[in-house]
Amino acid sequence: MNPVPSPARPATAHAARAVRRRTRVLRPAVAAAALALALTACDSGSSAAGGAGGTTAATRVVGTAHGKVTVPAHPLRIVSVHSWSTESLFDLGLTPVGVEDSGANYVPPRYLKGWKAAAKVSTGADLDYERIAALKPDLIVGVDVPYLSKAYRRLSAIAPTAFASFRESDSWTAYPDATASFVNRTAQLARLKKKYADRIAAVRAAEGAKLSGSRWDVIQGGFDSGNYWIYGPSSPVGDILARLGARFASATAAVDKGATKSVSYERADLLKDADHLVYYTNNDGSPANDIQKLFALRAFKELPAARNHRVVGTADFLPGSYNDAIGVVDAIEKALKDHTG
Amino acid sequence: MGTATISTTDVVPGTDGEGRRRRTAVTAARLLGLLLVCALLALVTVVSVAVGAKAIPPGEVLRALLHGRASVDDSVVLDLRLPRTLLGIAVGAALGLAGVLMQALTRNPLADPGLLGVNMGASAAVVVAIALWHSTDPSFCVWFAFAGAGLASALVHLLGSRGRSGPPPVRLALAGTAVSAVLSALISVVTLLRPDVFDQFRFWGVGSLGGQPMSVVTEVLPFLGAGALLALGLSGPLNTLALGDDTARALGTGVRRTRLLGLLAVTLLCGAATAAVGPIAFVGLAVPHLARTLTGPDHRWLMPYAMVCGAALLVGSDILGRVLARPGEIQAGIVTAFAGAPVFIALVRRRRIAEL
Structure with a gap:
């Protein structure tokens, strides 16, 4: 059935065809844009939080x-x-x-x-x-x-x-x-620093022997597929471990200051002398950055740290604040308490 | 579909006897060449299983293959190297074959599987899957990628189709470019506005054979197999199609049907390949040209050559990526772009791009 002509529609058949063709071409674009908006809306819900208005002159x-x-x-x-x-x-x-x-x-x-x-x-x-x-x-x-x-x-x-x-x-x-x-x-910073230092001292006092008697490696999932990353002693978690008096296993100890080492899954064996492994998690506790692919491999499951369930996740892996760092200390302390003896 | 299987290179002038001898010689040379590239692929396959970021003695590798997982090294061979090697062979062959099909269907020597929006369709579908379900599990994403590739391909066909000969090459290429642009914009919008999606998508965005379980191989293999069978069945009609639509029709080839089946084969091959390992550049573009230098334009030979060469190139690139960056790895998608570009440029400089 032919559409009923209307004044709003193009007068000629040629023009009508052109519009239909344009509509056909545009339809996927419009659908894609709508889908994009729907998808982006899924996680929105943030709103601007206004602080007190005005600024000080000083x-x-x-x-x-x-x-x-x-x-x-x-x-x-x-x-x-x-x-x-x-x-x-x-x-x-x-x-x-x-x-x-x-x-x-x-x-x-x-x-x-x-x-x-x-x-x-x-x-x-x-x-x-x-x-x-x-x-x-x-x-x-x-x-x-x-x-x-x-x-x-x-x-x-x-x-x-x-x-x-x-x-x-x-x-x-x-x-x-x-x-x-x-x-x-x-x-306020001084107070936070003291809180952090006190926490470090408390854990050292309680768990010092375990910390100095065990070796630690620090890892996270790599952004380059098929690899995981090893962090060094100067990394944030490395720094916190050092303050706690922990020793580093060979993989983390071998990483230069300020660097991370990208390593193939094949080389899970590099972590074999670690008693504990610390890795990055999302804030819901799930492994971050696909490191679960490494965890799924037998080469990883056979590692002493994995066999003894001494793989420690923390969402504070890249601390931006002193309370984040205390979060790392908490995770390490919990892991030590969970594995007494 | 028509049954004509005329080859543009098999028409050899001379007497009947002389022509027959020449044809036999050419066939023997091509067969020998195919055996040689198969031997190259076999060599690359052995190296891929034997060599990696971790040094494992050849005896240990053999023992793992023959007797299973007795040690951690055995599991490195069986759980990491074997799946990536099989995946490399399957995906490389699929992309090489899809490249031949694309260039034949569009009569464009610069066509590659990405031209039809298939790769972009797969990528967009993976972004959608991550946005809605927050999963990058290969076994989960593979189905979305495949569906996305199919939908994109169907959309391109709908936009580009007109007339009784099926979608003409130029309109098909233009429709593919337009759909790719829209899908690319969709990916950009979602990944820009949803950092969590970008965060997950980046693991898939660079084609890689590493870290894929054997289940991914088994999941995509039926689709790759079906696509390959379909494509190989079109080798004769594609030869006649190369002579032009009118000549092809006169020789009994169903032009529209050939193009439709060709598109379906490309979708199966590229959709499954991209779903399995992410987007891999250059194999679909460069391999058909490399194979064409060995076989000429006869698709009956070109297709098997492209499959074997594509598999060898992808597996070889993956080995390079594993060896060059020890103890880490460079993704095969990066290596193919780096290694494929100079090879392609050399081919272009050495000889005129073969007429399709």
């Missing part, structure tokens, strides 16, 4: 990766564009109005509620400058990793921007320390 000058920067003495509307800064801010008792989105599964549980409430202003290297500007921040903080370093000029045009210097070989403590300096919360 300022101070802080040292950053990009030189001296004048920042508010008491910033009230802070945007964080890096997860480490975000975690530090929460740790210091501040609630950022905007945060980066590296995936909710990577946000430590203790910060998840606050993180979800904040507006999301970036996904990795993609920064939403308009959204950041709309939040009217009085301070933007972050870490001077390469992709953010490139964004510094545009961000500093929106608000004073303070980035912590980034070097692969730096200790994890450099970032909370720098963030505390940017937001003028050094007293």
Whole structure:
């Protein structure tokens, strides 16, 4: 049956065909866009959390990766564009109005509620400058990793921007320390440092013999399929283990400062002299970054650490704050208590 | 489908006897060549099982193959090297064969399996699966990738089809490009707005044979087998199609049917291959040209050659990736792009791209 002509429709058959053809071609694009929107909507639900409005007139000058920067003495509307800064801010008792989105599964549980409430202003290297500007921040903080370093000029045009210097070989403590300096919360930082030091001392006192008598390797799933990554003694977890007095097994001990080693699944045997293995989990406890593929292999299951169920997962594997680091200590202590003798 | 199996290279001038002798000689040379490339594939297969990031004595490798898992080294051979080698052979053969089909169907020497949107369809479906179910389990994703490849292929065919000869090559290629662009945008939108999806998708985004269990091999093998049988059955009609639609029709070839079946074969081959290991570049483009330098344009020979050469190239690339980055690995998808590009450029510089 032919469609009934209507004034709104093209007058000629040729034009009608052209429209139909265009519609046919556009239909997949529209369907794809609708699907994309539906999929992206599945995980939304975040809303911008406004802090107290207004800024203070007093300022101070802080040292950053990009030189001296004048920042508010008491910033009230802070945007964080890096997860480490975000975690530090929460740790210091501040609630950022905007945060980066590296995936909710990577946000430590203790910060998840606050993180979800904040507006999301970036996904990795993609920064939403308009959204950041709309939040009217009085301070933007972050870490001077390469992709953010490139964004510094545009961000500093929106608000004073303070980035912590980034070097692969730096200790994890450099970032909370720098963030505390940017937001003028050094007293709170000192309290957190003491809390962390006390926790380390307590675990050393209780479990020192076990820690010094066992060897540890630190691993996570590799982003390069078929490989896993071995972290060194200077990695965040390595640093915490060293402070606890633990010894490193050969795989972790062999990794240079500031480096990680990508290793084929075939070389699970590199972990054979480890009594304990520490690995990265998502915040729901599931293995992060596909390391379960390594765990499924017999070559892994035959390792002493795996046979003795001494494979320790932690969502605080890459700590951005002192409470994250205490989370690592908690996981290690629990593993030691679970395996007495 | 028509039954004509005329070959553009088998028409040898001269007397009947002379022509027959020439044809016999050419056939013998091609057969010998095929045996040689098969021997090359056998060699590469042995090396793939014997060599890896971990040094395992050849005797131990043999013992593992003959007697099963008695030690950890045996499980490295049987659980890691054997599945990736079998997968490399199956996927490499599929991509080589699909490349031949694509170039024949579109009459475009630069066509590769990605041109029909099949790879992008598989990728988009995996992104959807990750977004909705948060799983990158190969056994789970393989079905989505396959369905995505099928849907993309069907969509391209619908958009590109017109007339009684089936989709004309240029319109098919344009439709494939358009659908690929839309699907690529879909992937970008989802992975940009959903970091958790991007996080999972990146493990699949670079084609890799590593870390895949044997179950993936068994899951995709029926589809690859069906696609290969279908494709090989089209070798005669594709030869006549190379002479032009009108000539092919005059010789009794069902042009539309050949193109439809060809598209179905490409979907089966590429969908299953991409589902199993992720997108692998260059094999589908370069291997048909490499094979064509050995066989000429006769699809009856070109297809088996492309299958064997594709398998050897992919497995060889995987070995390179395992050996060069010890104790780590470089993904086969990266190595094929690095190794395939110079080979392809050399082929192009040495001789004119063969007419299709």
